[in-house]
Amino acid sequence: MFNKGDKVSVLDEAVDGVVISVKDKVVTIETVDGFVMNFAANELIKKGESANLMDNIKGININEIKKEKEIPKPRSFVKEKKDKHELPVPEFDLHIEKLVPNKRGMSNYDILTLQAETAQRHIEFAIRNRIPKIVFIHGVGEGILKAELDFLLGRYDNIVFQDANYQKYGQGATEVYFKQNKS
Secondary structure: OOOOOOEEEEOOOOOEEEEEEEEOOEEEEEEOOOOEEEEEHHHEEEOOOHHHHHHHHHOOOHHHHHHHHHOOOOOOOOOOOOOOOOOOOOEEEOOHHHHOOOOOOOOHHHHHHHHHHHHHHHHHHHHHOOOOEEEEEOOOOOOHHHHHHHHHHHOOOOEEEEEOOHHHHOOOEEEEEEOOOOO
8 A cells, every 4th residue: 555755744743854764564754853753554644635535434343443432452551552573662760869878068069960961962862873763751840950951952953852751651741752864
């Protein structure tokens, strides 16, 4: 159904891209932002092909849909799509208790500086090793560490960052994506 070079959109997400490869029912796309992502074929639709829309509708098996609706599926609290070959996303806890055995004698400035330097080391490591995504756990607190982290991340060109998955981390984490150059 999908061929290399097809322009596609992800059905339940605001993601567009171009098909890089198709293996079994897994379609690998490169998003317009430069990320490489895997999706099941039924999660994608070709862009700009409204003539084939009727073909797509005819291919839907109504009995299968009715069966899906009849059987209640077990619900999990956190739903994340995991690929068998996908490595877990590295998480770095920037709480001072995780960075030093004893913070006694450290000023707030010393603590924030250590946390920012630790974050910068992890960012540089991820860039050097072409790691596509990392998560910083900074906690909620008064927001000073988050503000410092946002300032630090804003100084890099090929980085996009956002609040991490609320169900998994609450409000105290930032997800960092590294746009990879095709060299």
